[in-house]
Amino acid sequence: MILQVNDLENIVQATILPEEASLANADMFKEEMITLIANGARLIIVSFENVNYIDSSFLGSLVVALKYAMPRKTDIYLVALKPDVKNLLTLIRMDKVFKIFTSYEQAMETFNL
């Protein structure tokens, strides 16, 4: 299990537990995200609060999850990214396809608008 999940009426807060989001756990993350989407989540807020480091394998799993979510009308938001993690997402333009917020609360405010 890589995600700690809190599901409230299909709005899911999913906190990545490891400090390193990498090749070692990218497949597990992808599978857990796809399960959440398949189970009917309307919004998944992925918290990176524990993540100090991310690599291309994990970023690839994030994109696969988003591609699976879009036709199923599930939104994926990313929150609590540390500077190094956010800088890498920005470097390869992933900030253009994911909604990124500083906190869970800020993400929820946007979703409720």
Added chain:
Amino acid sequence: MKKYSHTKSFIFHNKAEGLASVVRSCVEYIEEQNEFLGVPVAIHSKIKWAITELLINGAKHSGSEKSRLNLNFNKNNLTIEKEDSGTPLTLKVNSGTLKLSWPLDENLVNQHFEVYRNGMDSLRVFTENKKSAFFIVVEVEDEEMPLLLVNTSEHFGLMIIAKASDRFTYSYEGKTRKNVFSISFDYQA
């Protein structure tokens, strides 16, 4: 006092489970010795990204038992080389219409090919000669539908290295069957 022109080598066994420890060893070496190495702290993250992506590439594609990682520290730059004697590089380019395999045929030399495009950046490889090539990133016009969601993501790693570094090259030496990926960071860039 800084110590210039210094090389530190690490062995990577091209397996995912050993990747984190090699990356950690490289990063710790730079951090612990940086009084002498003089690597700007501002690029430490980029160096870690580049080493990680080189090793991921090795774990996925090298086809050899091990790779040697050489960190060449100089006064004004750091060059990171990954050497192995495994499978030469192959790349599907130009939207999958062409496959480049090293050593290249003569008719593919001295040209640009597009490896990957995400909607805002185009990762291209320029074939300098039959044995070597370098990667560059060219900004393209923002496309309405983010191609990041259309194209496969297998080239994220190459894109990360090309964007984070100042030079990113590949060469294949047929006689020794040695593949060398080389990444440079200029300190005054």
